Amino acid sequence: MTRYATTHVGSLPRSQDVVDMIFARENNEPYEQAKFDAVMADAVDKTVKKQVMAGVDMVSDGETSKISYATYVKDRYTGFSGDSPRNAPADLKQFPSFLKRIADSGGTPQYARPMCTGEVKSKGQGELQKDIRHLKDAMAKHGAQQGFMNAASPGVISLFLQNDFYKTRDAYLAALADAMKAEYEEIVASGLDLQLDCPDLALSRHMLFTDLSDAEFLKVAESHVEALNHALENVPQEQVRIHICWGNYEGPHVCDIDMNTVFPVLMKVKASKLLFETSNPRHAHEWTVFRDRKAEIPEDRILVPGVVDTTTNFVEHPEVVAQRLERFGDIVGADRVIAGSDCGFGTFAGFGAVDPEIAFAKLESLAKGAALARAR
Known part of the structure; x- marks a missing residue:
């Protein structure tokens, strides 16, 4: 692997024609499936080209066709209907004036979050197969050698699409794990890496x-990892990436559980590449956790620290990126460090704190910083 290779978390800004198509489907408005597919294929082609031009080594489809990284499952699996309760993060509740400002400004995405009200089963892999085809076609056209595709973890589905059918949360997690297995296996069978998005772990x-207490929460997180690892039983570990985060929003984040506490759980996931936040002001210091607990990092794990933030329009200087990478290179070696982003730039369709042009400027700076670190 290239020393200090480059990637990102997955989601990227969507064009307006993509957003319009997605919300036509979301709102049960009439649309032509053939036109929908053509718009998605064109958009994926363009977003892969932009990634390659920015210097990204491991590209994605930008999650172009998905309404969001977790709730897309309602369109591909049975058992979801109605609406789940909205619950603001605890840190925003501590600052009600800020929470009101966000709400009044329209700064929260609007999309359906149905509950689980029936048995969860796949509707087939047709939509996924289209996503895979669009990404692989674009990679071949623009010369991208490595690609990955995102998928929701059982735990994050249970977080946003809450259970009103299965007798227990564990039974719901088990059902989700069984249902998602085929999606995970389809992605890796195509030759792409699989990325599991797991904000449920933080x-x-x-x-x-x-x-709950932290200790009680860790037991919940352990159960999420067990369900995920069960779903991955037929997937080679070297083709799996996992992303953990504390919420991709600008806010105080004073209630975030610290990396040191969740570190042991993260290390138990069957994944070769670990993506995590290290750029935003609340978690930038936690590179020291990896330094101090180096002995607990399995030798087959590759660290993918977020070296650019995804909630501000500052474009990080390449030197800052290089310094952030070198910290981790000093811990596990440069060949086991990949430059990543803190989170996605397009977590929800039609919503993102970072201007689309600036998002790609950040990726370009990420690549320049990785080149600096590589050179020295």
């Missing part, structure tokens, strides 16, 4: 499990 602590 964000859910201050969003859904605020009444």
